[in-house]
Amino acid sequence: MSETPILAAEDVTKHFHARDGVGRHVTVRAVENITLRLHRGRIAALVGESGSGKTTLARLLAQFYPVTSGEIRLRGEPVTGPDKRFAGEVQLVFQDPFASLNSLRRVEHNLRRALRLHAHPAADEDVRELLGKVNLTPEAEFARKLPHELSGGQRQRVAIARALAVRPSVLLGDEPISMLDVSIRLDVLNLLARLRDEEGLALLYITHDIASARYLSDDIFVMYAGQMIEGGPAESVIQRPKHPYTRLLIDSSPDPERAAGSSAFTVGEKLGEPPSLVDPPPGCRFHPRCPFAKDECRTEVPPRVEFPDGGWTTCWLHATRPEDTPTP
Numbered sequence: 001m002s003e004t005p006i007l008a009a010e011d012v013t014k015h016f017h018a019r020d021g022v023g024r025h026v027t028v029r030a031v032e033n034i035t036l037r038l039h040r041g042r043i044a045a046l047v048g049e050s051g052s053g054k055t056t057l058a059r060l061l062a063q064f065y066p067v068t069s070g071e072i073r074l075r076g077e078p079v080t081g082p083d084k085r086f087a088g089e090v091q092l093v094f095q096d097p098f099a100s101l102n103s104l105r106r107v108e109h110n111l112r113r114a115l116r117l118h119a120h121p122a123a124d125e126d127v128r129e130l131l132g133k134v135n136l137t138p139e140a141e142f143a144r145k146l147p148h149e150l151s152g153g154q155r156q157r158v159a160i161a162r163a164l165a166v167r168p169s170v171l172l173g174d175e176p177i178s179m180l181d182v183s184i185r186l187d188v189l190n191l192l193a194r195l196r197d198e199e200g201l202a203l204l205y206i207t208h209d210i211a212s213a214r215y216l217s218d219d220i221f222v223m224y225a226g227q228m229i230e231g232g233p234a235e236s237v238i239q240r241p242k243h244p245y246t247r248l249l250i251d252s253s254p255d256p257e258r259a260a261g262s263s264a265f266t267v268g269e270k271l272g273e274p275p276s277l278v279d280p281p282p283g284c285r286f287h288p289r290c291p292f293a294k295d296e297c298r299t300e301v302p303p304r305v306e307f308p309d310g311g312w313t314t315c316w317l318h319a320t321r322p323e324d325t326p327t328p
């Protein structure tokens with residue numbers, strides 16, 4: 001895509017320093033060498049098992065903490081820390097809507113506060129406009145409610161309205177539907193799709209559930225053990241997965257027709273636990289679980305291979321090494 005991305009992670013790495021079970025200092029390689037670009041009016045889904053680094057990547061994009069190496073860029077310019085301009089452009093929506101709402105104050109107070117923080121007017125009309133944008137009508141009635149008087153789905157809509165108060169250009173949704181009842185998940189996904197279409201927002205949708213990623217997103221990116229292993233237009237990733245791990249995610253996913261169904265993968269049950277991020281396997285990190293692993297998968301990092309359908313993967317099954325190419 002030629003247009004400058006609104007928000008981008010360019011070759012970003014994040015290592016955490018932590019202690020292991022017996023108190024030794026260890027380095028957790030949570031995210032390594034990832035490039036992810038978010039474009040106006042498009043939804044990118046980030047999919048992967050628990051612990052694959054999705055939240056860490058979203059938090060790097062949101063400037064929650066600094067990168068170990070690489071760069072976060074806003075409209076092409078490197079970002080050096082969270083400032084007011086950045087917060088006015090990039091907002092996070094959490095799994096738990098209570099995380100971003102003051103539960104002791106009415107909806108209107110929560111929204112007015114967010115509006116004022118970013119120097120927008122905070123008249124009744126502005127509050128009503130925000131509630132209308134997230135389909136909470138009659139607006140005046142919802143404005144008077146306390147967060148606990150709302151259903152989970154309504155609360156998540158208020159959290160989204162709060163994020164919209166600053167008129168951002170990017171929303172980062174970290175599993176925004178996984179705590180909601182299955183019956184209302186689709187409503188929230190449809191709301192996100194509408195915000196993309198009507199407001200031109202760039203959206204990152206983080207999920208365990210590849211079926212909901214297919215339903216909502218334009219592009220899908222797959223993370224495995226801190227690395228990005230496949231990406232491309234949603235339909236090409238779903239219809240023609242290139243990496244054996246992506247294939248496994250699709251096969252383990254609930255019925256794809258149930259777009260917002262269960263959020264649980266069964267990959268772990270089939271193949272055992274994902275690898276340690278303290279001491280990851282050499283070569284391709286997926287090789288210990290891969291039914292197709294070859295010798296080079298165990299020792300050499302696979303190169304990135306691009307496909308005519310716009311997809312790409314890092315996998316030795318698709319790569320040809322120079323020495324494998326027959327000489328004429």
Ligand SMILES: Nc1ncnc2c1ncn2[C@@H]1O[C@H](COP(=O)(O)OP(=O)(O)OP(=O)(O)O)[C@@H](O)[C@H]1O
Binds near residue numbers: 017048052053
């Ligand atoms: N502050 C931290 N200090 C040490 N390790 C961390 C920290 N934050 C995350 N990690 C580790 O980084 C790895 C990636 O975690 P992350 O939460 O990004 O994964 P995830 O894919 O979002 O998982 P989930 O879907 O369960 O939220 C995990 O091994 C996690 O334990």
